[in-house]
Amino acid sequence: xxxxxxxxxxxxxxxxxxxxxxxxxxxxxxxxxxxxxxxxxxxxxxxxxxxxxxxxxxxxxxxxxxxxxxxxxxxxxxxxxxxxxxxxxxxxxxxxxxxxxxxxxxxxxxxxxxxxxxxxxxxxxxxxxxxxxxxxxxxxxxxxxxxxxxxxxxxxxxxxxxxxxxxxxxxxxxxxxxxxxxxxxxxxxxxxxxxxxxxxxxxxxxxxxxxxxxxxxxxxxxxxxxxxxxxxxxxxxxxxxxxxxxxxxxxxxxxxxxxxxxxxxxxxxxxxxxxxxxxxxxxxxxxxxxxxxxxxxxxxxxxxxxxxxxxxxxxxxxxxxxxxxxxxxxxxxxxxxxxxxxxxxxxxxxxxxxxxxxxxxxxxxxxxxxxxxxxxxxxxxxxxxxxxxxxxxxxxxxxxxxxxxxxxxxxxxxxxxx
Ligand code: EPZ
Numbered sequence: 436x437x438x439x440x441x442x443x444x445x446x447x448x449x450x451x452x453x454x455x456x457x458x459x460x461x462x463x464x465x466x467x468x469x470x471x472x473x474x475x476x477x478x479x480x481x482x483x484x485x486x487x488x489x490x491x492x493x494x495x496x497x498x499x500x501x502x503x504x505x506x507x508x509x510x511x512x513x514x515x516x517x518x519x520x521x522x523x524x525x526x527x528x529x530x531x532x533x534x535x536x537x538x539x540x541x542x543x544x545x546x547x548x549x550x551x552x553x554x555x556x557x558x559x560x561x562x563x564x565x566x567x568x569x570x571x572x573x574x575x576x577x578x579x580x581x582x583x584x585x586x587x588x589x590x591x592x593x594x595x596x597x598x599x600x601x602x603x604x605x606x607x608x609x610x611x612x613x614x615x616x617x618x619x620x621x622x623x624x625x626x627x628x629x630x631x632x633x634x635x636x637x638x639x640x641x642x643x644x645x646x647x648x649x650x651x652x653x654x655x656x657x658x659x660x661x662x663x664x665x666x667x668x669x670x671x672x673x674x675x676x677x678x679x680x681x682x683x684x685x686x687x688x689x690x691x692x693x694x695x696x697x698x699x700x701x702x703x704x705x706x707x708x709x710x711x712x713x714x715x716x717x718x719x720x721x722x723x724x725x726x727x728x729x730x731x732x733x734x735x736x737x738x739x740x741x742x743x744x745x746x747x748x749x750x751x752x753x754x755x756x757x758x759x760x761x762x763x764x765x766x767x768x769x770x771x772x773x774x775x776x777x778x779x780x781x782x783x784x785x786x787x788x789x790x791x792x793x794x795x796x797x798x799x800x801x802x803x804x805x806x807x808x809x810x811x812x813x814x815x816x817x818x819x820x821x822x823x824x825x826x827x828x829x830x831x832x833x834x835x836x837x838x839x840x841x842x843x844x845x846x847x848x849x850x851x852x853x
Contacts, residue, residue: 436826437826438822438823438824438850438851438852439811439822439826439829439837439847439848440822440823440847440848441796441820441823441845441846441847442796442819442820443794443796443815443816443818443820443821443846444681444816444817444818445840445845445846445847446682446683446844447677447678447681447684447815447844447845448683448843448844449685449686450687450688451674451687451839451842451843452689453667453671453674453688453689453690454482454666454834455477455478455480455663455664455665455666456625456626456666456667456668456669456670457480457482457485457667457831457832458599458667458669458739459625459630459667460479460480460485461531462600462603462607462626462630463476463633463664464488464489464492465488465528465531465607466630466633466634467492467497467510467535468495468497468510468513468532468535468536468539469538469539469607469610469611469634469637469657470510470637471510471511472511472637472657472658472660473507473509473659474507474509474510474660474661475505475506475508475660476505476662476663477663478663478664479504479505479506480667480834481504482830482831482832482834484832487529488526490522491522491526491529492508495514495517495518495532495536496514496515497510497512498510516536516543518532518533518543518544518545520577520578523545524546524548526831527551527556528600529545530548530558530600530604531604532545533545533561534565534603534604534605534608535607537565537582537583537587538586538587538607538609539611541583541585542581543579543581543582544580544581545579545581546577546579547578547579551803552764552767552802553762553764554762554763554764554765555763558600558601560594560595561600561601561605564592565581565604567590568590568592568605568612569583569587569588569590570582570608586611586612586613586653587608587611587612587613588612588614589609589613589616589653590616590617591617591619592618592619594618594620594621594622596732597620597621597623597647597732598622599624602618603626603630606618606621606630606631606634607630607634609651609653610639610654610657611653611654611655612653614652614653615651615652616650617649617650618648618649618650619647619648621643621646621647621648621649622732623645623647623732623734624732625665625668625691628644631644633662633664636660637657638654638657638658640652640654665690665694666689666690667690668690668691668694669737669832670832670833670834671687671692671716672698672737672743673740673811673812675687675695675698675702675716676740676743676747676812677811677840678718679702679718679747680747680816681815683718683843684717684718684719685717686715686716686717687715687718689714689715690714690715691713692711692712692713692714692715692716695716696734697734697737698736699711701726701736702723704726705723705724705725706722706723707723708721722752723747723748723750723751724751724752724753725753725755726744726748726755727755727756728741728755728756728757729760730758730759730760730761731761738760741765741805742768742805742806742808743808745769745772745788745809746772746809746810746812749772749777749779749788749790749816750791750816751790751791752790754788754789754790755788756787756788757786757788759784759785763784765803765805766786767806768802768805768806768810769781771799771802771806771809771810772810772813774798774799775794775795775796775797775810775813775814775817775821776795776797776817777792777794778792793818794813794816794818795817796814796819796820796821797817798821798822798824799822799823800824800825801823801824801829802825803828804828804829804831804832806828807828807833811823811829811840815840815845815847
């Protein structure tokens, strides 16, 4: 297992290019299973979860040819309807393959994803709504067995919660369903729009994109496509907060700032000096004051930016309040941040964060993907050496983070854990 060592405090300077979004390409890669035509996806980020999904597709018989940072996929050779536990257990997003496999092959066997560090991560909304489309679903031995006699049926679905994964799974299942499927209370995250745009680029008929009411008219077949996903707004937010925590001047490019509108508005309210362009945000050294943040489904404050914001507000003037409403256990970065000298107190799903903490380097441990990013931000603002272990968590969602920060002038190195 690798570790990352940061010798802080660091000043950052320059420009960082954001990779394409993990949470767009994971459902898009699952959507590849719908087609039997060639699909080219460009600027695929080098992330553990993306590589796991490509391995899963390969195991299902999909032809995969890497061509630089593009990948050419040939799903015409799909020869299995089983997403097995050995891969699914390492990446929950494998559950996104259920809808596409079922609607294309009329049967699917997908391992239950199980929980993860941040929560139990149920899939009841995925399954109950697939049943409304005519799927017969049974759970046995840790697997979801789903089958239909013929095509799924278009249905009027209302999500009890705007679940990102359920919206994506059901949208894909509806592509070959007979008739019209309506998904009410659909999630609004930009990655949902990107998946819908990808499906339409293959010849699907998805309308209502960007609204809480998405309609999918079933089609009979799809055609070849060459597609590039949106920039990763969560990665962008991470670098923006790293720049603010170190009072640096950094330009974060190749993403759509409107995908971070709520976060950028909050940062500006706190005093952040930001130049916002069409596909970049330039951060200028800023004196920030405290905030009160409640995570919410899009367009609210993203839960995937909560940990990074918490690291940042240890450095601002005054005490902040951060409440996590989406996942039941997404504060594992708190004890690690407190090891660096932060003063964070938890009461239920609310964190009370004292500002202007003098952070001191210390050994800390990654516990989940976004918690890892929070530790990096705090380490950059800490006095002295911070050794961050179990960075495999970081590799799930950040492409070359240490080298991108090195290019910005951070004293950061990565090495094998002794
Ligand atoms: C997606 O997870 C993202 N993952 C997560 O990003 C992100 O945190 C989350 O959406 C919320 O924005 C990918 O896109 C691969 P949900 P997902 O279904 O689809 C409950 C990261 O850091 N729920 O919107 O699993 C669930 O328990 C990852 O990149 C049900 O109760 O999120 C949770 O409380 C972490 N039943 C809430 O909804 C269901 O059937 C949000 O889950 C489904 C979800």
